[in-house]
Amino acid sequence: MSYCVNCGVKLNHNVSSCPLCGVEIINPADPIDQTAEKIFPQSRDVHKDSFDKSLWIKMVTTVLGLPMLLSITINTIFGNGLNWSLYVTGTLGIIWVWLVSPFLFKRSFMARSVVIDAVFLLGFLYLIEYLSHSQGWFFSLAFPIIGTFTILLLIIVILIKRKILKELHIVASIFLGIGIFCVILNGIINFHALRMLKLDWSLLVLIPFTAFALIAALLQQRRWIVEELKHWFHV
């Protein structure tokens, strides 16, 4: 046992300085035992990010940025103005957005990155339509299809994130989502090609997929959703 000459408090025999004033403890009668067990552990609880986001973003940027720059340079030097390189750059840009967007946000990134991915994809497709002068397909096909897909995906992602969907309910919702998406896809394509609302092949997808979804949902008890809604809405 030693005492701090400054503070007058008793200290453990294995400390080398006073925790209150920092003065070094020298006691020839009781030298510091370096091998003595420490009262407190040495390891720290660090906030671990299992994934190094900034390294990932840098890597993706380098790998995709290089061919982008390269194609633009070649196109401007050897071609007459920017034409084909815009497609390459656009494609690589979309890939960059998809790979990077999930890591831009600290929390609930899934929902937001789904929206960002869709917006950039739509922008890219619009660019293609504009550059290739093949008018008509963006607003009647690409926009509604991608829009529907994004909304359905968004609903499922948010429900999973909020833990409203769990276990088999996730499976059920994916089956149901595919079924609904096929119906809408079918409608959009037929409307674009035949100018009329008519469903054909999608019903063959919808019926079995809805059945799968029902089976999965029935396996989880139905009351669960009721309970969850009751909790969520409590005032």
Place this chain on the structure above:
Amino acid sequence: MKPFINNDQNFSRLYRLDNAANLYPVIRGRKRPGVFRVSADLYDSIQPPILQQALDITLKRFPGFSVNLRAGLFWYYFVHSSEQLIIQEDVSNPCKDISSSENNGFLMRVRYHKNRIAVEFFHSVTDGAGAMTFLKTLIAQYLTLLGHQIPHSQDILDCIELPPPEESQDSFRPFAEFSAPRKRQILRAYHIKGSLLPTHSLRTITGIIPIDALQIETRKMGVSITEYLVAAYLFTLNKIQLSEEPRRPLPIKIQVPVNLRHFHKTNTLRNFSAFVMPGIDPAHGIYSFDETLILVHHFMHFEVTEKLLRTQVAENLRTAMNPFIRIMPLFIKKHLIKTIYKYVGPSSFTSTISNLGVVKVPKIMERHVKAFNVTLGATRDTNVSCGLLGYKDNIRICFSRVIEEAHVEREFFTFLVKMGIPIAVESNQE
């Protein structure tokens, strides 16, 4: 209010957060973790597999603690979790923010190191008294598994018994008395200065004081131990403020939690405490220690009374019961509460002293447990916090801080040494 519990064990069970618990999820963050810890040093080394087994059994007896936090449309709520809570090796920086991604979503941790068992809680789950009941029951269960006979007395719960619903009840509402409105005076208080440590750091210094040495002093003055230590803290904090030579010294105020179980019989394991704020205002002149002590003594006798505490609880409840606040969506409510908290919360007090009282365990358990300790998680709001408890012959006063300097602890402990009270000091920064 009746707890809203489902009969079916398989379904997620809901617990409404009580009034105190509602605040913590809103203001929590990496810089304000809202986490505190109680720990016990045994005489023998901990055997992790046995501890895990004891925890699994104990947690079943405390269903209100095995919960996850969810955000509803209007309020946060708890849902029962049937996942396993895994024990962890202890670390040098206790009371770190419990993020929802760690720990299977649990709002508590159980840690061990050599002969120590520590339990850390997010404050929404319970208060110091509930945490101590859990720790004592966990140790009793641990010792039982090692073949010792531990009686179910002194707050040690029988893990075989079904948890009675009263234990997860919100006791604030039956306690509140709405007839007398009481406005709390909100003044800006002095704040401890220092250079901030990096996020997630917490330094602790624990002073161990023999109870009888302190009692000689308190008996002489006719005051309680809490009153004496609060006065000593106020006195040293004021000394520190005056040494900084401020142009206009601010009042020193200390938040002292009061366990309402002393005033209202309940066996709830959830939050059930209020607080009082003794203080001195240097604007009235320089206070000697004796003056401070008399002031604190009378203040506590006046404030810590059932009637005033009942109205204080009612005052706190009133906000949460306001129909406009109730139907306000959570994301708006969150911002509102955060803003209010900024003004009426920590800016109105200098630091916190939480006295968990004397920890009593059955005689047979005393032979296995050397010491108990409580650590409050200090935040950047006040920089330094203090928790204390008594066990056997000693009082352990644990200061935690998020600043580099230990000048507050130094002033406080050297003051006690000057009063003739012997102190032994331990730190997590050895």
